[in-house]
Amino acid sequence: MRPAASVLLLTTLTGFAYGLLAWTGVYALLGLLPAAPRFATAGTTLGLLIASFGLGASALHLGRADRAWRAFSQWRSSWLSREAVGAVLTYPIAILFLLALRWDHGGIAMRLLGAAVAVMALGTVYCTAMIYASLKPIRQWHNPHTAPDYLIYAAFSGALLFALLHAVLVGGSAPIFVIVPMTAAIALLAKRAYWRHVDAQTPFASLASAIGLAKEVDVRALDAPHFAENYVLREMGFTIARRHSGRLRRIALGLAFAAPLVLSILAGLSMAPLAATAAAVACAALGLLTERWLFFAEATHVSALYYGRVV
């Protein structure tokens, strides 16, 4: 699948954003927030900002952005529609949460609204994940890993931002220095499990079955309908050389998860906690963009079978 910048930005940024909102909400629920409302306010606002940026980017991907509003109508069947609804509903709730932080700091309303924010944030991430997970023609997406993975990456990247913010505004905080390495480790394992899964996966279909012949018949494409690459090939015929994907996979693992893991442990041992955490966020951002690029680039679409491609 063609890795379109807009979609990469959308999924990565919303991961950070909703992760951050989620952790903030959870902390609020558990009453773990620092005494000064400043921190939670900043976290929530930042979350909303980054999310808005990601959603904005995704609008660029639309052929008719002017009609984007129509995307809210089909929440009953469409995960994309649900994502849109989720993303939008998150705003008012987050805003109520912000007010609560101000007027009812530590109160029951704040705790409940915090919980609501967390639910909306994670829910939205889940909808995004399900957009991909529900696409039957794409084996690298349509599998049990996709949805949990998106949640894990959101939890991880959100936790990192949360940690950075905490380090900046409040200073070190033990639980975080546990959460970040933990989520990083889980994310790392999850990604490797995902790759192991897709590499071992048997294709959903063969060229033979695509043209109505018995699966086992050996079929080769002779002539494509037209010479020039058409939309289907541009959009769904994207291919990437094995060696490239190998290298990029290592880069992604290293930057997105390993580096933050190490850095956050250093931070935990209060070795330049601020710098380390900042560096971790930077690595994670680049790493996750790479990981997301691969998530698309390595995904193959059954329709490419018709053009003699391997899927």
Place this chain on the structure above:
Amino acid sequence: MKTVARTTCYMCACRCGIKVHLENGKLRHIEGNRDHPVNRGVLCAKGSAGIMTAISPARLSTPLVRVGPRGSGGFRAISWDEAMEIVTRRLAAIRASDPNRLSFFTGRDQSQALTSHFARKFGTMNYAAHGGFCSVNMAAAGLYSVGGAFWEFGEPDWEHTRLFLLFGVAEDHDSNPIKLGLGRLKERGAKIISINPVRTGYSAIADEFLAVRPGTDGLLIFALIHCLLEAGEVDTEFLVRYTNAPHLVIDAPGKADHGLIARDAHGRELSFDRKSHSLMPAMSGGIDPALMGEFTLGDGRRARPAFELLARRYGSKEYSPEAVAPRCGIDAATMRRIAREIAEVAFKQPVVIEQAWTDTGGRRHATMVGRPVSMHAMRGISAHSNGFHTCRALHVLQMLLGAIDTPGSWRYKSPYPKPIPGGSPPGRSTAPGEPLDGPPLGFPLGPEDLLVDDEGEALRLDRAFSWEAPLAIHGLMHMAIARAFEGGPARIDTLFLFMANMAWNSAMNPGETTRMLSDSDDHGNYRIPFVIVADAFASETVAYADLVLPDTTYLERYDCISLLDRPIGSAHGPADAIRVPVLQPGRDVRPFQDVLLDLAGRLGLPDFVDLGGNALYSSYADYIVRHERAPGVGPLAGFRGEDAGAIGKGSPNARQLERYVENGGFWKHELPPEQLYFKHANSAYLTGAKAMGLIESDAQIVLQIYCETLQRFRLAAEGHGDHRPPQRLCARIGQFFDPLPIWYMPLEEALTDRARFPLHAITQRPMAMYHSWGSQNAWLRQILPENRIYLHRDLAAQIGVADEDWVWVHSRNGKLKCQVRTMTGLNRDTIWTWNAIGKRAGAWALGHNAPEFRRAFLLNHIISEYLPKERREPRHSNSDPVTGQAAWFDLTVAIERCEPGAAAEVAPRLGANPVRLTLTVETGR
């Protein structure tokens, strides 16, 4: 405002009926005309894309004269008055001195009835249309053997045939009818066998595919005949009644009458009657003619039935499947099985139609009994230098099976059959300013009919009807430019080209041809003094014109698809059609036929002007309605006579065109059931056809297993008679003018070193492209803007190439760089590509980086119009020695991998020379 016009498509030569839908005068869409006899509503890819050709930016828009060197593409726009003056002055001068110095070649012309008549009345022998480089082998072999032909003049009985053999066809002119027919065969569960080196298109859906080695079909056919003879599975009844198989052939080696057919005092062919044990006129009823044996004629000469000669030749071991298999690349067992299947269907599953009829022998038949084995063949057979004989072999096979115009077999398309060979001999020029004494293209019956001088050398520019190509009944258009360049026989002045892209895809060697067109002699004069091109689009050839006459496109003019040319008739009866203007050109262009009539008027050609010398016809539409070729016979056969009730023959009807329009743009006459089969010997049909003016005589048309005409030429080569070939050609004539079909290795193949060039290289028609003119179409070019050279996977592996890799293809004529595509449905000794996809930079108003000239190519660049040089001059053309058919598919090549890192562009590439206005002046309207 919505309107629908019914006219005839011209995105190719198939002549389908179309309904053109207009919305407020603008093209909305084109669909097939369901009432039309040719396509019955279906429409091919090209036809549907017509709306894009109608708006092609490559359309010419005004008359042009050359500015700057010929071939540079520089032109100045001029007015029609100016253009007509230039042509008239030039042609008038030529006609007054030596009319043959006008060389008029009309390629994809569907108005040959007019253009050839123009040439005849102008008085030039140098006229031809595209047949010579197309499929004259099929036409000649058919017309000289059965009075019809696979090409245009016949079709399988799709409704009854049970076994269909398709030899060397990728598309055919009958594009839609063949597809409709194949669909029908599939529906009926008939078996289709395709004999073809390449398995695409029609061959893809064949029930059995024989990957024959190019040029060897003759051997395969002989092997089938061998098996049928062996099994005694031939239709002797059919042979004695309808063919010359029982005719006695004089056996007098060395004598002037050796190999001729014995005749009685009244010139009637003789055969031996086994009832009366006496010689009888072969066609007299109630006799029992011998097919075998040796008999003594009245004067003591010995003679044998033609059939015995045939049986002895093909019965010999030399033609057994086992003997020919290694050459054909088809195993002997398969050949034997197919022969059995043919016999099974022909003789154990005859088709019987409950319909009485009477044959020319006066016998009444209660039913029509047919042999449901049918065949069709086209350029896979004809585009080889042994194609004439191979095609004859096919017709002989059909005759042995009794499978000619019977239920379930191959059938004649009206107005065929015609008396064999089918018309008068070619006309020769008489005096300056005088017409020819016959049609420029005709049918020689013997040496006396050739167009040669006292030394026996050619009179025509292209050497048609000379000893180099005696039966060149369509001329040798592919030689026109080369011969004009050579300057022989006599220097021509003006080369007048209509609707042929002869500087490109119909040139057997475009590089050389374009050089010849623009080359000049020591005095700086062009070797070909003046070139007029009448075209509708900015083709490669237009750039080489001195004067360009811009034509309309097919939706902008009247046309007539006439019984006098190549009509749309079918086995069900005669039919013809018209085109009507649907769109206003909105450019300063004129229908070429109008222009030609105007020119004929200005030149005062007989038949085109009245006694006062005033032009007779105001336009082509006027000519179509009022011209009479013979009393009552005109361009259109339908709605004749004042009351529009006359069929075929009748006085002109002023409202004829309106009647055609009302009728959907065509006219057809359904033959009554009694006349539908055995037309060559069906008295009801023959009398009816004569009444309609389709044929002159209603006598039986005796099918020619044994071609006496060929023997006449051979006798001359052996020194008999006073019309003899030049010494250098005697052996050639002696070898190739065998009255019974022969097989010989294609001439180019035989003359090239097979160790160096082990592969055959051929082309195929792409179904969604038409020669050069399809590429200007914005939709069609999305399907095929490029071509590849297709290799068998094993070969590809051998030379280490994969899909899209670049290779060099070498032939004796040069080398060609192109890209590879691999496949398995392919004869192992063959490589192939789609025809005419490559374009010259600048042509067809394509972008400066169009793939058509960067990655697409013409195989033509490594073909040659000449055979490899042998010692004696002049060089022979790369053609069939009997008919002059261009031998496109004789090419042998070698292939090698391109050095890696080579530029990803085809070679050779000729420089860009787009047709452009370098100076513009007011175009007088």
Place this chain on the structure above:
Amino acid sequence: MTMLPTALPGAKRLGLVIDLDTCVGCHACAVSCKEWNSGGEAGPLPDYDPRGSEPDGVWFNRVHSYEAAEQGCSRTVNLPRSCMHCEDALCVTVCPTGASYKRAEDGIVLIDPEICIGCKLCSWACPYGAREFDEQAGVMRKCTLCVDRIYDKSLPEAEREPACVAACPTRARHFGDLGDPESRVSKLVAARGGKDLLPELGYRPTNKYLPARTARIPTASKPAAQEGDGVGAALLRLLDRVLSR
């Protein structure tokens, strides 16, 4: 509304049946489709770089060709590919706007270009590659089963069929109601063992493809005469046949 309609009892299921035993790969269906829809209600279908280096455009129907291994020579298979008007059309349910929908009355899957936001998700959801994005209008396009022909009362009955079906020169394309087991097309599918493409994806396509078959001519295993005994014997056999004229 992108919920799939619950098929009403007796509702039509219109679609195409394409005979791969007859298809010669001529592209007539593809071009007639392009032509009809360019000027029709669906139109115009864009062409990109029509005279340039990469000529491309939006087509609802494209014709592929393949080689399938068989003993002896491979078989060449031509395959026209357009929207299958699936029963379980994921392309419909994923659509966030309701632009993509399946009609309850006849099962035709359509796109409303007035609503489509061009998010392309539906094209990702289609395993058959039947949806093509219109870069010029910014909306998704696909085969309409020629709704603007098949219900056009101004056309004579016989002409109310898709443009590609009308054009197909070998008559390899058939149009009809695959929901009605008694319809011509349903019977054809039953008789010829019509197949779904990509059945394992579970979209339950309405269009069916008829597989290639091979006609045979059984002959007496033993040839009439002894093979290889040369022509001599045969000629004798011929000699004593009565050949009256």
